[in-house]
Amino acid sequence: MNLAKYAAMLVKNKILILSLFLLLWILIYLNLTVFTDFIVYSIAGLEKDMHLTSAIWFFIYEVPKVLLLLVLVVFAVGIIRSYFSPDRTRKMLGGKSLLTGNILASTLGIVTPFCSCSAIPLFLGFVQSGVPLGVTFSFLIAAPMINEVALVLLFGLFGWKTALLYMSTGLIIAILSGYIIGRLKLEKYVEPWVYQVKARQLEMAEEKVFFTDRINAGMDAVKEIVAKVWIYIVIGIAVGAGIHGYVPENFMAGLMGKSAWWSVPIAVIIGVPMYSNAAGIIPIVQALLEKGASLGTVLAFMMSVIGLSLPETIILKKVLKLQLIGIFIGVVATGIIIVGYLFNFIFT
Amino acid sequence: MNIIKVYGSGCANCKKLETMCGEIIQENNFNAVIEKVTDIQEIMKTGILSTPGLEINGKMILSGKLPTKSTLVHWIQDNIN
Numbered sequence: 281m282n283l284a285k286y287a288a289m290l291v292k293n294k295i296l297i298l299s300l301f302l303l304l305w306i307l308i309y310l311n312l313t314v315f316t317d318f319i320v321y322s323i324a325g326l327e328k329d330m331h332l333t334s335a336i337w338f339f340i341y342e343v344p345k346v347l348l349l350l351v352l353v354v355f356a357v358g359i360i361r362s363y364f365s366p367d368r369t370r371k372m373l374g375g376k377s378l379l380t381g382n383i384l385a386s387t388l389g390i391v392t393p394f395c396s397c398s399a400i401p402l403f404l405g406f407v408q409s410g411v412p413l414g415v416t417f418s419f420l421i422a423a424p425m426i427n428e429v430a431l432v433l434l435f436g437l438f439g440w441k442t443a444l445l446y447m448s449t450g451l452i453i454a455i456l457s458g459y460i461i462g463r464l465k466l467e468k469y470v471e472p473w474v475y476q477v478k479a480r481q482l483e484m485a486e487e488k489v490f491f492t493d494r495i496n497a498g499m500d501a502v503k504e505i506v507a508k509v510w511i512y513i514v515i516g517i518a519v520g521a522g523i524h525g526y527v528p529e530n531f532m533a534g535l536m537g538k539s540a541w542w543s544v545p546i547a548v549i550i551g552v553p554m555y556s557n558a559a560g561i562i563p564i565v566q567a568l569l570e571k572g573a574s575l576g577t578v579l580a581f582m583m584s585v586i587g588l589s590l591p592e593t594i595i596l597k598k599v600l601k602l603q604l605i606g607i608f609i610g611v612v613a614t615g616i617i618i619v620g621y622l623f624n625f626i627f628t
Numbered sequence: 629m630n631i632i633k634v635y636g637s638g639c640a641n642c643k644k645l646e647t648m649c650g651e652i653i654q655e656n657n658f659n660a661v662i663e664k665v666t667d668i669q670e671i672m673k674t675g676i677l678s679t680p681g682l683e684i685n686g687k688m689i690l691s692g693k694l695p696t697k698s699t700l701v702h703w704i705q706d707n708i709n
Contacts, residue, residue, distance in 0.1 A: 366677035366692065397639030398678035398692065400668055405677040477672050598668055 287490040294495050309348050316341040335525025342437070342517045342563065347510065349436045350429065351502055357428040358501025361393045362494040366402055369419070373411045378462045379455075381415035386454035389422030390447075396424055396592050400599055404474055413470065414462020421612060422454035425587030429509055430558035437566040445623075446579065450587070453615040460611050469604035509559035516563035523567035536573035543577045544620035548613050551584030561585050575627050580620030588612055630660035630708040635671045635681035641694050642680040648694075649682075652701050660708055684708065 308315075319340055320326050326333040369392045373385055394402070399420065406416040426447055434443040536543050554561075561582060569578050593605055600608075632649050636642025642664075649662050665671060674681060678692030684707040695703070 370677065393678075393692065395639065395641070395678065395692075397637070397641070400637070401671055401679055402677050404668075404672050405675070408672075473669065477669055 287492060290492045291490070291495075294492055298495070305348060305352060309345070312341060312345055315344075331525045333525075335521040338524045339517055339521040342520070343514055346433060346436045346513055346517065346563075347506070349432045350506060350509070350513070353428050353432045354502050354505045355498040357391075358498035359494050360391055361501070362489070362497040364388070364392045366392055366394070366398075366405070370406055370409055370411060373406065373415055373419070374409060376411075376415060378412060378414060379459055381412060382418040382455045382458040382462070385411075385415045385418035385458065386422040386451050389419045389454060390426045390451075392419075392423065394423040396595075399592065399595060403596070404477075404599060407470065407474060408477070412462055413467055414458045414460070416458075417461045417608065418454050418458025421457055421587065422451065424589075424592070425454065425583060426450045427558060427586075429505065430562065430582075430586055433513075433558055433562035437562060438569075442575070446582075449579070449619045449623075450583065453583070453587075453612060453619065457608075457611045457615050461608065464607065466604050466607065469601040469607075471599050471601065474599055512560035513563065516560045520563035520567040523564070524570060527567070527571050530572040536568060536577045543574075544580050544617055544624065547577050547581035547620065548584040548616055551581045552588050552609065552613065553590045554585045558582075558586050574624050576620040576623030576625070579623055580616050583616045583619070584613065587616070630658070630685055631663060632660050632704065632708075633663045633665055633681075633683040635665045635674060635676060635683065635691075636679040637666050637668060637671065639679060644694055645680045645682060648697055648700055649704070652697070652704055656701065656705075658704060658708060660704070 316337060320333065320337045321328070324336070326336065369388045372388065373381060376384060403416060403420065406419070407413060431443050431447060434446050536547065565578050565582050569575065588609060593609060596605060632653075634642060634646045634649060636645070646662060646664055652658070653660050653662070671679065671681065674683065674688060676688065676691035680694070681691040682689045682695075682703075684704060687707060689703050689707065
């Protein structure tokens, strides 16, 4: 049997198995409320309308729901990402003008496989090969901020509108911040050796990639990401469940509500040094929102926690002077604050 | 002597790759040493964009992801003398 035929057969088998999984997935997902009701009221025999019951119901319902969504989306994103690589992205960004470059870089930031531990080699590789500084920053802002885990949680806990809102405002912040950094001509704040070291031309043979490889890539992504974040999701939902059951309605209205004009900048100032991933922060944020916090404030908090993390930014100190890091944080934080006010203003 | 270089500034996957290489060399009695390269300028010179990077006898094999152990065994086998 020749290779192509063999590959085609593998794809067929895999697609069959995957469809069965998908069917099972839909079945469970659609009946989660029934399952939860059954466990909470019939098996555990808890009374309705009690704080504890409400917290437990929330937990038992949300954990499988979010994990189910996570598995599905991470799988799909894993497949999409197998079509992209940092190298290909760099080639696409080379020689692009400002703005066009920023838009492209921010969009590619969502789909290019990226790990924050590779931020420095990636930054250097981009800048050296002639990708403009501002365009590189657009990529570095979008890549961590708009990630599949954040989008899944937002979709699962808030609905598709909020997820879309988060994605589009995140994109706009990445595009504009990168554009502004580009216009400010800050190349002088990049450590000089960056432009001097000559990287050797890398010739890695591009292997032939079959669709089964992409399916495998999707499954690997599920294994890796779910293994990494499930515990944060469970803890986050547990804290969220506590808030959901016990904190009184409108408790957060005074603190994080619309009437408190200072709440947006404060949320960002608290959020930037906080080091958490989307998985841990969003379930808590959802509970806060339910108790009267306003969407803009919560969105700003979330973006500053996920998108701007101080420890990750400090890693960049090896290649950037402090002034540039300061400007970078300042520009992005300002963008987030504006988004926060905008949403508090729109959603009255 | 064959030289296997692992490039990475200390992320979890880089350490994992180094450990995997070590295990494979021992299990198969390969005649090779592992060098861990953590200096960012050295990493940069190779031209890779994401870590970990794996280089065997001067040939860059992969960057940015962790291979399965069986794949890694094959790569090492094919590229050492």
